[in-house]
Amino acid sequence: MTDAARPRLRRFLPVGVLVLLALLPLGFEQYKLYVASLTLVYLVMAIGLNLTLGYAGQISLAHGAFMAFGSYGVAILGQRGWPVEVGLAVGAIVAFACGILVGFPALKVKHHFLAMVTLGFNIMVFLVLRNWESLTGGSFGISGIARPRWGLFSFGSDRAYYVYMVGWATLVVGSAYWILTSRWGRAFRAIRENEMRAEALGVSLRNYKLMAFAIGAAYAGIGGALFAPLLGYIDPGAYTLDRSIQFLMMVVMGGLGRFAGPFLGAILVTVLPEVLRASEGLYLVIYALAVILMMLFMPKGLVGIWDWAAGRRDAGAQPPVPAPPGRLRTG
């Protein structure tokens, strides 16, 4: 999507919304604050998947595994006395490296084959997590994961940790925005739109696809690293195919390839079930119906509403300005 056509005011709207979102939950009580915290974590991961899949067009079912690197990085290094920040960095770097690893098959296969290869990677990581008991605690996982502390100040309380997460989320959102509005972002979109032409115009498919995977994976790793201290304990069951599918749902229902997509998707997936909880048992049924209806009527995701509300029309909907006379008018 070209941002060139959007007036400047509308460009600051997302920032305003983000600030609001960030500060609002500080007034919540415990459970709602937890939901908001979870939304933040999911947002970070959805941004990662949106970069790989939405912008660069590379299907990935491996993001559950990338998330695990972050979570287990914090948990395992935390057990050995390292601070959360180190665990996060290590997790993100490992995720980045594995993203490149998983990116290599992406250079050879596409679409459903790529989906299967990334699925295989996710399963492989899951098996390792479950069976390498000495390192990961096996099926029992790791508990007692500490929240970060800076010297004497502890982020142990829910509110303090929430602010901590907002800090990291801001870094992720900001860096993602910076990357996607650079020439890399344009190259990613070109690859998504027409890989062959992109390559014929000098776009190195190898470099950009690997970066799309690696950066998306690193963001997922950061999300996972924030997830672990939120819950305080982790086990392999949280990083299966189901998790990757959950992110896929988030990104598609939010809006693929749109910057606002992950925000809307993360909120939808965490908040909607909570809102529906009032209907007791029925809430999953309604949620499922909502998913189906959304895909039927808004296949491009919730951003469709955003577009409509912001009065933004597709640049192509305006009739093209005719070329000056004397020059050739269309064929």
Place this chain on the structure above:
Amino acid sequence: MALLEVRDLTKHFFRLPALSAVSLSVEHGDLLGVIGPNGSGKTTLFNCVTGVLSPSAGQVRFKGENITGLSADLVHRRGIARTFQLIQLFPEMSVLENMLLAAQEREGTLLGRLFRREDGGAADRAMELLEYLGIAGLRDTFASNLSYGQQKLLDFGMALMSRPEVILLDEPLAGVNPTMIKSLVGHIQALNAEGHTFVVIEHNMEVVMSLCRRIVVLSQGERIAEGTPAEVADNPLVLDAYFGR
């Protein structure tokens, strides 16, 4: 030394010889036409030269360097641009963005493209080109919303954006109305006069004969004739290839 040289280029698809030992050379400033009946290997030739396909045998040399088998993006960076028979654009990107993408990968480094934010005047150059082609007013329109003729113009513009040394046009006039043909041909001639080198695959004989100074004829993967339009038009082998025995 020729600018672009193809030596004994051969390409097999399984056992089918799409190209058999084809040789040609392109000098700086040439306007070379490549003609031949359907299936004669013209697009395959382009694909092998530009790195979309890897030839089975033979060499492609550009400015003295052996570029055989290099991937398409590396070939483009060395200065060869091309268009495709079926228009290939980026549908959900605006006309301007299509043009900017076409310019951005030729120079600089990968990391440079991340950290340096200015396009280095590319936007100005793009608008200039769009003006020249007459579609400047469409700059914010998505490529998928353009008419066929407008898309052809954009395609052409994109091939020029990276300031290539050789431009390969694959059937630039296919499906285009006569007025537009005149316009496109005019652009090609004007640019050639400024020193750009063109190799053009075309089926429109009238245009090829009048536009190109030299023509190469392919048939069933082999080069069967080469020369000026007059020489080629009279060549019995060529007539044979087109009209059969």
Place this chain on the structure above:
Amino acid sequence: MTDFLQLMVAGVSIGAIYAMVAIGFVLLWQTSNTINFAQGEFVVLPAFAMVLFWMTLRLPFALALLATVLVSTLLLGFGVRKLLVARLLQAGVLPLVIATIGLSLLIRYSLQQFWTPLALPFPALFPRAPLRLGAVVLAWEELLNVAFAGAVIGALQLFITRTKLGWAMQAVAQNRTLATVLGIDVGRLITITFVLNAALTAVAAILIAPVYLVKYDIGIGLGLKAFYAAIIGGFNQMRGALLGGLLVGIVETLSAAYVSGPFRDAAVLVILIAVLLWKPEGLWGAKEEWAS
């Protein structure tokens, strides 16, 4: 050795059922590029329907079976095709995938909420009597399962290779554009494929219900196994799904008997990863050629 033989038969028996589910899955993919994440639930729903017709309403078996297949083809065949797939095919693969995920959740939790979260028993279709062949003791039930499944799959194979409609399906699977140009009504064919799939899953349901019991959440594991079977065997050929299903059934049964602990379900996953790394088109799949 006798143990091994018994296990093999048991493995083939359950594998044949997985194969049926996998074949339907693959047929949907081939003709309409639909990855049906709800395939497991397509088995659970008819299973519940059978309970209703056969046990609650006490209809005679044949009638109950007919009613079940009818319900399945109407709801999961026509219904899903017309209401969901028709609209979503143009929207792209991903929205359709998400919609089938939503569908699987819908069926699963509707059954849980509106029917029962408990497991319902399902009587064996075939007598549980043993068949003695010398020292080997086999179960009639398993052999008849294999025979029944084999008959259904065989009939399907005949349909696809010997009838005009079957050829049309193959044509659509291989080259949809060309098929359209040749005058094949692709839309109708996709509907037929969905109906066929619904019938297949209904048959699979009554065969697997005595083994798995009838519960709202058995679709999760079942759908996943069909998916793995299709990947291992080969997504782009019916034969691949068949052999993949059998392989999954055999590996599962053998590892349950010979392997203990956490590695039990890992065997299939390990094979899956191996196949993805070395032969991603599937063990019996055809290499897909990418047009250059």
